[in-house]
Structure formats: C-alpha cells, structure tokens
Amino acid sequence: xxxxxxxxxxxxxxxxxxxxxxxxxxxxxxxxxxxxxxxxxxxxxxxxxxxxxxxxxxxxxxxxxxxxxxxxxxxxxxxxxxxxxxxxxxxxxxxxxxxxxxxxxxxxxxxxxxxxxxxxxxxxxxxxxxxxxxxxxxxxxxxxxxxxxxxxxxxxxxxxxxxxxxxxxxxxxxxxxxxxxxxxxxxxxxxxxxxxxxxxxxxxxxxxxxxxxxxxxxxxxxxxxxxxxxxxxxxxxxxxxxxxxxxxxxxxxxxxxxxxxxxxxxxxxxxxxxxxxxxxxxxxxxxxxxxxxxxxxxxxxxxxxxxxxxxxxxxxxxxxxxxxxxxxxxxxxxxxxxxxxxxxxxxxxxxxxxxxxxxxxxxxxxxxxxxxxxxxxxxxxxxxxxxxxxxxxxx
Amino acid sequence: xxxxxxxxxxxxxxxxxxxxxxxxxxxxxxxxxxxxxxxxxxxxxxxxxxxxxxxxxxxxxxxxxxxxxxxxxxxxxxxxxxxxxxxxxxxxxxxxxxxxxxxxxxxxxxxxxxxxxxxxxxxxxxxxxxxxxxxxxxxxxxxxxxxxxxxxxxxxxxxxxxxxxxxxxxxxxxxxxxxxxxxxxxxxxxxxxxxxxxxxxxxxxxxxxxxxxxxxxxxxxxxxxxxxxxxxxxxxxxxxxxxxxxxxxxxxxxxxxxxxxxxxxxxxxxxxxxxxxxxxxxxxxxxxxxxxxxxxxxxxxxxxxxxxxxxxxxxxxxxxxxxxxxxxxxxxxxxxxxxxxxxxxxxxxxxxxxxxxxxxxxxxxxxxxxxxxxxxxxxxxxxxxxxxxxxxxxx
Numbered sequence: 001x002x003x004x005x006x007x008x009x010x011x012x013x014x015x016x017x018x019x020x021x022x023x024x025x026x027x028x029x030x031x032x033x034x035x036x037x038x039x040x041x042x043x044x045x046x047x048x049x050x051x052x053x054x055x056x057x058x059x060x061x062x063x064x065x066x067x068x069x070x071x072x073x074x075x076x077x078x079x080x081x082x083x084x085x086x087x088x089x090x091x092x093x094x095x096x097x098x099x100x101x102x103x104x105x106x107x108x109x110x111x112x113x114x115x116x117x118x119x120x121x122x123x124x125x126x127x128x129x130x131x132x133x134x135x136x137x138x139x140x141x142x143x144x145x146x147x148x149x150x151x152x153x154x155x156x157x158x159x160x161x162x163x164x165x166x167x168x169x170x171x172x173x174x175x176x177x178x179x180x181x182x183x184x185x186x187x188x189x190x191x192x193x194x195x196x197x198x199x200x201x202x203x204x205x206x207x208x209x210x211x212x213x214x215x216x217x218x219x220x221x222x223x224x225x226x227x228x229x230x231x232x233x234x235x236x237x238x239x240x241x242x243x244x245x246x247x248x249x250x251x252x253x254x255x256x257x258x259x260x261x262x263x264x265x266x267x268x269x270x271x272x273x274x275x276x277x278x279x280x281x282x283x284x285x286x287x288x289x290x291x292x293x294x295x296x297x298x299x300x301x302x303x304x305x306x307x308x309x310x311x312x313x314x315x316x317x318x319x320x321x322x323x324x325x326x327x328x329x330x331x332x333x334x335x336x337x338x339x340x341x342x343x344x345x346x347x348x349x350x351x352x353x354x355x356x357x358x359x360x361x362x363x364x365x366x367x368x369x370x371x372x373x374x375x376x377x378x379x380x381x382x383x384x385x386x387x388x389x390x391x392x393x394x395x
Numbered sequence: 396x397x398x399x400x401x402x403x404x405x406x407x408x409x410x411x412x413x414x415x416x417x418x419x420x421x422x423x424x425x426x427x428x429x430x431x432x433x434x435x436x437x438x439x440x441x442x443x444x445x446x447x448x449x450x451x452x453x454x455x456x457x458x459x460x461x462x463x464x465x466x467x468x469x470x471x472x473x474x475x476x477x478x479x480x481x482x483x484x485x486x487x488x489x490x491x492x493x494x495x496x497x498x499x500x501x502x503x504x505x506x507x508x509x510x511x512x513x514x515x516x517x518x519x520x521x522x523x524x525x526x527x528x529x530x531x532x533x534x535x536x537x538x539x540x541x542x543x544x545x546x547x548x549x550x551x552x553x554x555x556x557x558x559x560x561x562x563x564x565x566x567x568x569x570x571x572x573x574x575x576x577x578x579x580x581x582x583x584x585x586x587x588x589x590x591x592x593x594x595x596x597x598x599x600x601x602x603x604x605x606x607x608x609x610x611x612x613x614x615x616x617x618x619x620x621x622x623x624x625x626x627x628x629x630x631x632x633x634x635x636x637x638x639x640x641x642x643x644x645x646x647x648x649x650x651x652x653x654x655x656x657x658x659x660x661x662x663x664x665x666x667x668x669x670x671x672x673x674x675x676x677x678x679x680x681x682x683x684x685x686x687x688x689x690x691x692x693x694x695x696x697x698x699x700x701x702x703x704x705x706x707x708x709x710x711x712x713x714x715x716x717x718x719x720x721x722x723x724x725x726x727x728x729x730x731x732x733x734x735x736x737x738x739x740x741x742x743x744x745x746x747x748x749x750x751x752x753x754x755x756x757x758x759x760x761x762x763x764x765x766x767x768x769x770x771x772x773x774x775x776x777x778x779x780x781x782x783x784x785x786x787x788x789x790x
Contacts, residue, residue, distance in 0.1 A: 043713030043721045073709055075738045108706025109579065109739045150496030170736045172710065215707070249491045253701075297608045297692065298567060298785055311503025312610070314468055315567065319611040326438045326468070332453060343470045373642030379487040383781040383786075391691055391700030 003162040004187040005029045008132035013120035015113045015352075016068030024115070024136035025064040025124050026183060032227035034060035035196040037203050039220035045072035047102040048221060054098050058192035059234040060225060061099040062382035063183060064089045067142050067168070069225030071104040071112050072218040083110045087099065088117060094229055103181050105168060105219050106142055133185075137166040140181055143389055144265055145171045150257035152184060152250045152265065156232035156243050161188045163250055167258035171267040171390060173212035174295070182207070182222040182258055188247060189228035191236035191240035199224050202252040206259040210378045212266035213386070214295040224251070226273040265376045268385030273303055274363040285322045287375040292320035293364070300382030308353035310339050313364065330367040333357065398557040399582040400424045400624035403527035405534035408515035410508045411463030411501060418512070420484065420519050421458040421530035421578060426436040426494055427622035429455035430591040432616035436449055440467035442497040443614060449493050455585035455620060456494040458578060461485045462537050464565070466499040466507050467613040476507040483512060486562040496574050500563060500614050501537055520790070528580075532561040535576055538784055539565045539660055541582045545652035547645045551627035551638050556583045556643055562653035566662040568607035569690070577602070577617040584623035584644060587631035593639075594619050601654040605773045607661035609690040619646070623641050658773045663780030667773065668698060669758040675768030680717045682770040687696060687715035688759065695777030703748035705734050708759065725762040728752065 013023040047240035054060070064085055071078050080168050082102055090097040107282070137147035150165045150237050167178030205220055233239065235247055264272050275294045278387075280286035293299055296316040309329050310322050319327065331339035333356040338349045357361050401423050408418040431450050433443050449455070459480055466473050473551035477497055485492040499507070532542035549560045564575030585593075598617055598654055628634065659667050670689045688694055691711040698706035705726050713721065726734035728751040731742045751757050 041710060042707050042712035042718065070706070071707060073734075073737055073739070075736075081714060108710060109734075172707075174714075215691055215693050215711060217709050218706075218713060296610055297781070299658060300611050301782050301785035304782065309785070311465070311468060311613075312567075314438050315436060315503060315613050316610060318436035318613060319569075320471065323437065323502060327470070339468075339504075341470075342468055344468070356704070384782045386692070387779045390696035390704070393639050 002130045003185045005227045007128040007130050008136045008184045009124050009127035009129065009130060009353040010012045010135035010377065011120050011124050013116040014106065015116045017067055020068045021135060021139035021342060023124060024065045024139035025138060026185065027093060028061050028225060028227045031059045031061045031086045032225040033058060033190055033192050033225060034101070034225045035192065035199045036221055036223045037200060039217055039322055041216045041218050043218045045070050045104060045219045046078035047072055048219060050082050050086070051078065051221065054101065058065060059099060060101045063096050063101045065103040065136070065140055065181065067140050068106040068117055069110055070106050070108045070114050070219050070273070072108045073368060074109070074111050075179060077111055081252055083112060084114065085112065086129045092121050099183055101223060103221055105181055108218060117243040124317060133164060133166065139349060140166070140168040142168065142170065142268055144168050146265055147221050148258055148261040148265065150254045152254055152301050154246055156188065158237070159230050161230040161232055162186060163254050165254040165258050166369050167218055167263040170265050171213060171215045173210060173262060174214045174216050175239060179377045180220055180262065184224040184251065184254060186197045186224065186226045187228065187230040188224045188226045188234050189230060190232065190247065190385065192306070193237065194235050194244060195224060195226050195228060198248040198251050201248065202255045205252060206255040209373065209376060210259045210263045211291065211294050212263065250284055260378060263380050264378035267389045268383040269380030270383055271303060271381045272361045273380065274376055274378055276363055276376045277366045277368065278374040279370055281370040281371040282373045283348055283375055284358055286373040287318050287377070289317050289322050290375055290377040292316050294377040294379035300379065301303045303357060303381035304356060304383045305356040306336060308333055308350050324368045324370060330369070332365040334362050397525045398559045398580045398620045400456060401580045402523040402576045403531045404519050404522035404524065405530035406515050406519050406522065406528060408446065408511040409440040410461055410511045416534035417462045418519060419460045421531060421580065422523055423620055425620045425622055426584055427620040428453060428587050428590050428621045429496070429618060430587065430594045431618045432595060434612055436471050436611045436613050438468065438613045440465050440499060440614040441469055441473035442499045443616060444464055444474065445477050445481070446616065447497045451494065452493070454494060457484055458496045458498060458546060459537055459575065460498040462530070462535050463501040464499060464505055464507050465501050465503045465523045465555065466616050466683035467503045469506055471505070472506055476509055477607050478757060479509065480507065480512050483516045495616060498616055500535060500576055503613060506754050507683060511550055515667045520783060528559060528561065532741065533629060535561070535563040535564065536615055538662055539563050541660055542665050543653055543660070545649045545654040547649055548647045549641055551630070551641060553582065554625050554627040556625040557581060558628055558649050559654050560649040562657060564703050566608060567610040567612045568605060568657060568661065569611050571608045575657065579619040579620045579629070579646065579649060581619065581753055582623065582625040583621045584627050584629050585621045586629065587641065588632065589624055589630050589639060590619060590621050593643040593646050596643065597650045597679040601650040604748040604771060605654045605658045606689050607658065607775055649660055653772060658775050661775035662784045663778040664775035665778055666698060666776045667756045668775065669771050669773055671758055671769070671771045672761045672763065673769040676767050677768045678765040678770055683717050684712050684715050684761070685770055685772040687711050687775035689772040695774065698752060698776035699778045701749060701752040703728055703733060703745050703752055719763045719765060722763045725764070727760040729757050
C-alpha cells in the first residue's frame with residue numbers, strides 16, 4: 001500500500017551486527033503535521049529528549065530510526081550523537097534540521113556507532129522509495145520475530161485516505177502513555193490539535209493496554225505523520241464530527257492491530273490473553289486489577305502450563321491495592337464460568353476451562369459485580385523461552 | 396535445640412499426596428503470649444481470618460498447620476472446616492478451642508480433605524515430643540526444596556532464653572506486613588505489647604524486605620509464641636531497655652535468617668541478591684526503587700545470565716514512580732563500580748562486574764546522591780526452572 005507523498009528506505013549499516021537491516025528512513029515530500037507520545041519512564045533516551053523538544057512545532061518531514069543501540073543513559077555525548085545523526089539526514093535530504101525526528105532501540109548504555117551512520121546515510125537516502133515500508137519495519141526489529149505493520153484506507157469527503165503503521169516491540173513492554181517504537185504515516189489532511197487528540201486517545205486504548213513483562217522502556221515512542229496529500233477536506237475543529245470520528249477510529253484500529261502484534265510476539269510467548277475486568281467501581285480500578293493480573297508471573301506461567309489456576313488470579317487481584325469483595329467475584333475463561341461468588345464451580349468447570357487455555361488466544365473475564373467500571377489489558381503467557389531470551393540478550 | 400515447655404509433632408496425613416509429611420502440630424504446656432502478623436492481601440484464607448479473630452486475646456497454646464491445601468477462596472464451607480480442624484485438636488489436647496491457631500498452605504480454591512485430618516489427629520497428638528521441630532518444618536514445605544529453621548540462645552537476667560523459628564516459602568513471595576508461614580517458639584517471659592512490638596519491627600526489616608516473584612499470598616502469617624518457661628525477669632514496659640533490645644535483636648536475627656532462606660530457596664533460584672538503594676530523599680523512596688529493581692523480570696533474568704546489564708536496572712528505576720536525577724546515579728556490583736553519574740565506566744568495569752555476578756550471593760548498590768534515605772530488598776535470580784515449576788505446579 002502506498003501513502004501518497006511518503007517514501008521509505010532501509011539499509012544494513014552494521015550498527016551492532018553485520019548483514020542485518022538496522023537503519024531506516026521515513027521521508028515526506030512536504031513537511032507533515034506530526035504528533036507523538038513518548039515514554040513516561042523518567043530515564044529518557046537522547047533521541048526521545050530531542051524529539052520531544054522538536055515536536056513542539058507539530059511538524060516533521062523525516063524520521064531516522066536505528067536498532068542495535070538505544071542511545072539511552074549516554075549523557076552529553078549521546079545527545080551530541082543524536083544531533084549529528086539528524087544533521088547527516090537533513091543535509092543529505094536538503095531539509096530543515098529541526099524537521100528530522102530520530103528514534104533508537106537496542107542496548108542501553110552504549111554510545112552510537114557513529115561511523116556506521118556516516119557511511120550509510122547516502123545509500124539510505126538514495127534508496128528512498130514508495131515501496132520501502134516493510135523494509136523499515138524489518139530494520140527496527142530487535143528480539144521481534146516478525147515485522148509488524150497495519151494498513152487502513154478510509155474515505156473522507158470523496159477522497160481516499162491511507163494510513164500505514166509499523167511497530168517493533170517484544171520485551172520490556174508495559175508502555176505507559178507510549179509504547180515501543182511505532183510510526184504511522186497518513187496522507188490525511190488534518191490539523192495538529194485534531195491529530196494529537198486522535199493519537200493520544202488511540203494510544204491510551206491500545207498501546208497503553210498491553211504488557212509483556214511489566215517493564216517500561218526508556219525509548220518508547222509513537223509518531224504519526226500526516227502530510228495532507230490525500231487532499232481531503234481539512235479535519236479540524238470545524239470538520240463534521242462524523243469525519244473526525246472516521247479518522248480517529250481508523251487510526252485506533254491501526255494502533256490496536258500493532259499493539260496486539262507486539263503482545264503476540266512477546267518474548268517467548270505462546271498465547272495471547274485478554275484480561276477483562278468488569279463490575280468495578282471505576283474504570284481506573286478495573287484497569288489496575290486487570291494490569292496486576294496481566295503482569296503476575298504466577299498467572300502467566302499457569303497460562304503457559306494451560307492450567308486454569310484461578311487461585312493465582314484472585315490472589316493477584318487481592319494485592320492490587322483496589323478494594324473489592326472477594327465473595328462477589330465471578331471468573332470465566334471465554335464463556336466458561338469457573339468461579340461464582342469467589343468459589344470454585346468444581347472439577348468439571350475447570351476441565352472445560354482448561355480446554356479454553358489450549359487456544360492461541362482467549363479471554364479471562366472477571367466480574368466484581370460492584371459497579372460499571374470495565375477495562376481490558378492485553379498480555380501473553382510466560383514461557384521458559386522468555387528467560388532464555390533475556391538471560392542471553394543484552395537489552 | 397529445646398525450647399522449654401514446647402513439644403511438636405508431624406505426620407503424613409495424605410491431605411494431597413501420599414507418604415509426605417503434611418500435617419504439623421505445635422503445643423505449649425501452658426498458654427503462651429502470642430503475637431502474629433498476617434497477609435495484607437485482601438483475599439484472606441479461612442485460617443487467617445480465624446487466627447486474626449482469636450489472636451485479639453494475645454494468647455495461644457497450639458498451632459495446627461497443614462500443607463497441600465491453602466483453604467483459601469473456600470467460602471463458608473472453608474470457615475466451617477477451619478473451625479472443625481481446630482475442634483479436633485482442642486478436644487484431643489484437652490485445651491480451650493480458642494487457644495488453637497491454624498495455618499494452611501498449598502492449592503487455593505479447594506476444600507480441605509477433612510477425612511485426612513480426622514484420621515490423623517490422634518497419631519499427631521500422640522507423637523508430640525520436644526524433638527519434633529525439624530519434622531514440622533518439613534511438613535509445611537510445598538515447592539520448598541529445603542526445610543528452614545533458625546535458632547538463638549540469649550541470656551536475660553542470668554537465665555538462658557531460647558528462640559526457635561521455622562518458615563516455609565519459595566514462590567508467591569512478596570510478603571507485605573507478613574510472609575509465608577513462619578512460626579517462632581520461645582520460652583522467654585514477655586508481655587504481649589513487648590512481644591508484638593518486637594515482632595512487627597522485626598518482620599518489617601526481614602520478611603517484608605524479600606521478594607521472589609512479586610506475588611503476595613493469601614495465607615501469609617508469622618506467629619511467635621512465648622510461654623515464659625525460661626523464668627527470666629519479665630520483659631515488659633518496665634524492663635531495662637538493654638534486655639528488651641537483646642530479645643528484639645535475637646528475634647530479628649531469627650526472622651532474617653528465615654527470610655533469607657526463603658529467598659535462597661526461591662523457585663528456580665540459583666543466586667540471591669541484595670538490592671541496596673542509598674542517597675534517596677526518603678527511606679520510602681529507597682525501598683520503592685529497590686523493590687522495583689528486585690521485582691523486574693528483565694533484571695532478574697540478566698542476573699541468571701550473569702550479565703551486568705545495568706541498563707535494565709536504571710530502566711526499572713525510571714518506571715518506579717520515584718523522582719530522581721538519572722545523571723546522578725552510581726551503580727556498583729559489590730565493590731565494583733560500573734556506572735558513575737548515569738553513565739557506563741566502560742568494558743573493563745563491566746567485565747569485573749560480570750565476575751561478581753558469578754557469585755552465589757552479591758549486592759547491587761545504587762547511590763542516588765540526593766539524600767540520606769537507604770533501604771535493602773533481598774531477592775533471587777529468575778531462571779527457566781521458575782517457569783517450569785509454575786507451569787506444572789498448582790499453587
């Protein structure tokens with residue numbers, strides 16, 4: 001799929017490993033309205049700090065992204081290197097330097113391999129093409145086993161509008177107001193406030209609802225660039241509510257698809273699980289309960305073992321800090337109810353639930369019967385391979 | 396070691412498995428001053444609820460403890476069964492029923508195997524002996540690989556005072572105001588307020604500073620019984636501060652020894668790690684930072700891999716919710732400094748740190764250089780065996 005006015009490119013620059021795509025470039029023919037959300041981790045990587053500063057103008061024209069090195073905890077030298085990589089790109093493209101966004105992912109605490117950047121920028125720029133999207137999605141992978149992309153086409157005022165998203169992420173995943181790296185390109189014509197609002201609401205309901213291991217990265221970011229080349233009537237505060245909703249919904253679909261791909265590709269994951277808590281006093285309570293269950297190692301190893309071990313679920317809920325009445329709790333796996341009012345429905349119900357756990361995806365549905373608060377968190381199971389990957393891989 | 400006036404006994408009752416010690420009894424010739432701390436998990440097992448109610452009197456004479464079944468999430472039937480096991484014991488011993496404390500550990504959500512209790516109580520009581528302590532420590536094991544006991548003898552007013560502690564715990568370990576099961580017997584003569592104060596302060600600095608997997612159990616409890624048979628001058632509010640301190644210190648040593656044994660026997664653990672945070676604004680900040688690091692799966696799998704991966708440590712700190720300046724952070728493994736002011740000291744320092752990680756025990760020392768707050772959390776590494784154990788074992 002082609003998003004009008006965007007071209008992309010990727011090369012194997014040898015930043016950390018040889019012969020592996022590790023440097024990507026996204027370029028818009030014209031400056032694009034651009035919104036971003038970034039990690040809330042107090043320890044922010046150099047590119048995150050630079051991007052946040054530059055995005056105050058709400059515009060960007062290029063994104064340079066590398067894997068292999070996070071450029072986090074690298075001090076003044078790291079900031080200087082970030083600025084230098086940006087300068088390499090802006091000079092090669094002949095655009096304003098502050099219209100370049102940069103992103104890094106990989107090992108924390110090491111300086112960027114600057115010669116690899118210097119030697120590769122010309123080739124990277126020369127390779128720009130409307131068809132390079134999947135290559136960039138590959139270049140940003142670290143422990144990811146598959147590239148993650150999502151596309152939507154919608155119609156606004158008789159014009160075809162395209163949205164293309166990519167993401168990377170597999171471990172150190174519990175985004176908080178942001179996620180691992182994700183880039184969304186669209187040719188929609190939209191104002192910055194509208195784009196920003198759509199992004200923030202979309203991220204809140206997608207990337208901020210996933211967890212692989214409860215760890216929040218120093219480099220999380222989601223960028224959306226909208227260059228207006230679709231020529232649709234402007235989406236701004238005066239636009240019809242219907243049109244604004246069509247775009248917001250399509251963007252949220254792309255974000256959710258990417259977020260769920262990250263969970264499915266969670267380090268060592270064999271299954272994905274939706275933890276849904278309803279009947280809470282407030283939505284916030286429901287989210288906190290669902291998140292505590294979704295992050296419990298004991299719950300996740302039981303899922304890996306395909307054991308409908310609801311005792312661990314209710315024990316995790318009990319330490320969440322949210323007040324609820326244990327004697328009102330119902331728990332179902334998909335539509336198989338196994339706990340009613342805090343107590344087991346017996347061996348047969350558990351056997352039926354264990355069959356649900358053999359599925360690649362299932363939902364844990366918890367009802368507190370105490371209010372209207374309801375939220376979902378998306379997670380994966382916890383296998384021996386998670387440990388194997390993380391005992392050997394340098395984040 | 397014999398604590399005067401106490402006798403103990405254990406049998407293989409077949410509560411869940413055959414031919415395995417799973418039922419223990421502790422008995423004091425006379426009612427003992429008894430203090431307890433219990434899980435703060437909102438979901439409390441039936442024996443916990445019964446014990447809390449009974450301990451308001453500050454006295455107990457017997458403890459009946461079983462493994463194999465937690466009697467948690469078992470509703471009215473669970474409470475009824477708890478009361479019935481207590482009645483079996485009080486009748487067989489000829490003591491007041493409300494002087495019996497009961498404790499259970501094992502699978503959540505199943506009812507107690509009552510026939511196993513009924514058939515075993517006579518044998519259990521008949522087996523009471525001053526030498527049965529180690530047998531009870533075995534009977535309370537679940538995924539524990541070793542029994543955990545600790546002993547101290549002190550002198551108070553010319554009298555020998557004995558303290559004997561036992562504990563069980565391996566998974567679902569992040570005690571909060573309590574721990575897994577621990578029982579401490581002492582012949583000290585002490586008032587309830589003094590005993591309670593010593594226990595609470597000791598638990599806060601020992602069991603509440605350990606974590607294996609961040610999960611808090613529904614059945615945690617620590618009981619200390621003091622029957623006064625040592626004949627020492629009363630430890631009460633009028634006692635010399637020195638004597639009170641001698642007892643409090645000895646009790647804390649027993650509690651710490653047991654707590655560290657739990658961490659060392661953490662499910663799948665190959666090493667134990669002290670995470671020490673100093674230079675925080677407040678002690679509470681230091682504790683929260685240390686706990687976040689000590690619970691991070693990414694940090695713990697790196698320890699298993701013997702990788703001095705400080706990037707994961709600082710990333711975990713950054714999501715702890717505690718404000719600190721990343722550019723002031725120093726990190727050392729034992730006495731090997733590898734991060735100074737938030738940045739790596741280079742490959743040589745990391746190689747030296749990696750040698751420290753090959754030890755069975757080491758400390759991660761984090762200095763924020765921002766105040767006098769300092770706390771330690773004790774944890775273990777995270778191996779593939781943790782997943783193997785918990786994918787197959789029913790908590």
